[in-house]
Amino acid sequence: MAFPSDRVRLNVGGELFETTTTTLSVAGRDSMLGALIDSHWNRPPSSGANSAPEYFLDRNPACFSVLLDLLRSGELHLPPSLPERLLLREASFYGLLPLVRAARWGPLDGNRLRYSTSISGTAPGDGISISASPSGGCCVAHGPILHVYDWTFVEQPPITLDYQRINSAAFLDPSHILLTARGMALFSSSSSELLHRFHVRHENQLRSFTAGALSFNHTDSKIFASCKGRYNEYGIGVWDQNSGLQTDFFYELPDCPVGDSDSLQWLDSPKCLISATLFPKTEHCYIALLDFREKNVVWSWTDTVSDDKRVLDVVAMEDNHSVCVVNQYDDLGFLDLRMNGGGVRWSSRSKLTKVKGRRNVNEEELCYPRLASHGGQLFLAMNDTVSVFSGPEFVHTSTLRKSEGGAICDFSIGGDRLFALHSEENVFDVWETPPASSPML
Structure with missing residues (x-):
């Protein structure tokens, strides 16, 4: 009896795996595994009438076993003995990083965010600002130096402005970063090469x-x-x-x-x-x-001269036609964009954002509050805590607090991650949303 034409053998680092072309096709035609079985790109190795075609791949078999199970089941199960960075390296080789990310994290939801990791920077001073990439990486500014991390947190070559202090940094897209200082310029996020001056x-x-x-x-x-x-x-x-x-x-x-x-x-x-x-x-x-x-x-x-509630940050909530502001007392206020000259509707959040058992933060470490919006939710960073507000009335629904790195001086949301940069120890925390259908890793 002839061997079913759909079956394929792969010898990965000396360990044999048997699967089907249907399973491998889940990887997509643009992936290495998809190209392996695509007759337009690759000729199957010769084999006997009763044997499946066999391919040899000089790669890590333990990682391939995890990735093959992902193609079969749509779920990612990482054994404790297998380093995640090693799996990500192998996934990159096979062209499976998008599938790994989709199985590892779901769409960002402030109420389901879970602490993932903390990254200690390499710069001698404290970070002053952080900006997230659409792909899940980030960059951290330290005076005239910008440290760039890809989504696996491998640090890329830093961008240096020759003693010019960085005013702002943002990803134009995953491959390009804009910096403002004495002028504005575009850089490669992977090589730090200067690409254009504006x-x-x-x-x-x-x-x-x-x-x-x-x-x-x-x-x-x-x-x-x-x-x-x-x-x-x-x-x-x-x-x-x-x-x-x-x-x-x-x-x-x-x-x-x-x-x-x-x-x-x-x-x-x-x-x-x-x-x-x-x-x-x-x-x-x-x-x-x-x-x-x-x-x-x-x-x-x-704000008026008599108003002692000094506004320290602003974010527009486009869906409900309002602007949210925060003052030095940790109060949130809302301005209606449809009413020119209207006043602030203040709503005290101080009692809601204080967490029982929270560590004491030295007054000298306090940073200005920061605001962000994402997916209809409002995020407020105050001292060492990020609070999440949801619904049409922006009710306090979740609190994020993990690192002992001091007060949060800046935070940013990009892709499926929230990054919180702390004022001490040059460290930033990473928060991610696990997929609803998969167990947390």
């Missing part, structure tokens, strides 16, 4: 400028950055993501300090940009919704 033109002449906050409109391929220059280059510059050429500039208007913006956020629905200038850069917070088509401010808010 210029500002005023009256048909190139001008020097200092760039600050960053934001992106990926739908229309635009980059936004706050800018300050010697002449009239105060405002927000716009560049094309593909060509790198300047396409627009929103100049400062009276009582509209957008050139000093600490935070920029593009909103798809109104096709406008939120700009916020915050303490300590300015004495009073200024938040504006900018329409670049008409070059005007369509909504704005500033």
